[in-house]
Amino acid sequence: MEDFLLRVVPGLAEQWQGSTPEELAQIERIAGRPLPPFYRWFLTRMGQSMGPLTYPRLDFSARRVLTCYTEELVEPHPRFLLIGYNSDDMMPLHVFYDLDLAARADARVTKRHARGGALHDQFETFREMLAYRALSSFRIDRMPQRCRTIVTGDEPDILSHLDPVMDRLGFTRPVPTGPHCGLYERHDAAMVCTKIPRDKPEAVMVFRLGGSASGTLRRIQGAIATESALRLDVREWAPPLA
Template sequence: MQPQGLESEMEDFLLRVVPGLAEQWQGSTPEEIAQIEGLAGRPLPPFYRWFLKRMGQSMGPLTFPRLDFSARRVLSSYAEELVVPHSRFLFIGHDSDERMPLHLFYDLDLPTRADARVTRRPAEGGARHDRFETFRELLAYGALLNFRIDRLPQACTALLRGNDPDVLPRLDPVMDSIGFTRPVPTGPCCGLYERHDATLVCTKVPREKPEAVMVFTLAGNDLSTIRKIMGTIATESPLRIKVSEWKPPLK
């Protein structure tokens, strides 16, 4: 079972970051959760069970564009034979893209931290595109991106490259030293950092042979704040930064 502390920590984080979530989220019924567990053919990841209890009917303002994670949509997709039950992959999110939908599935054979890996692929199978080590990380990343980074005046996207795959152990001490907090526990493929005047998120694809590079987005109250943070990372760690985009573009 997942420790209650992790569920409580995630809940507190989302309620703090996403305005109006407490008033608008709606959970699934016990019957819906039991039906989904029957389709999985094994116990659901504890975090997914928490998600369904809290947001399985409606994610309120946390709803993702084009992605429907509702229990009703999961069950109807199986009932309509959009997907068929699989011992390893559990359908959890419907992609409404009309041209080439890549739906979200749990890879139940890759559990981690009371959760499991999230991958995208066509409903009928085919090439997989692993996205996050856990559904928890996907939701937390999306919350910070949409409700923190997108609402700050200046942002940049960049590559963060190290000498080995252990990028976050090199980044964490630097971020701690300049006053950032890590609101949600994550693994080696996702980093989440908050400060009163800035937010940073970074990810890389989970692989058997992990890469020594992560993509990060950093946003702050002004350009000088962002430059100072990146300068500290560059000078206080062995990591190298290559900026790919400023938003809005620099003049």
């Protein structure tokens, strides 16, 4: 993960700043249990500043997390740990770990209001959330041509059908993921695909694909459609095709 972020995000190594050991220990005391190993890594690297990877309205800094608990905006909970503060005045859904749903040395990421309420699950792991943003923002969004596509199958495990096709097309998978998130890249294209992690997952995913030209993207889509049992529905081209 560290090698991937340093390669994809320009200037990250010069701008990220880790939290102090005391801040990390304080957050762990609030959680009331050992922190997920990935979150410990995140705090040691980016607990003060995420540099270019910073989200527009989300503050993942250790200082902000501790301030929210100190000022009693959020109450300690044995299951949910605040990791990201949303500064949106209209709809401040903050980012929490669901520590009871551990996965691959990490845990599920969800959003909810500070005092509770409905959960809006986001990613199976915080690692996938950060890797998705990095590949989307610093590769796909900078490609000359992009598209958004809905892909459906006859069973929930979409990636088991998608992975072999992407492998044959020369894509690598830079960060290991679970069944709810896929990350792929090669020199002239990159793709991310996700679906909401649920106990009963749906047989559908959304993918964003970027490449050097529309023809490149069409060939990738064609290979997926013809070499697998998946069905593609292209919803948007950016910029729009003539």
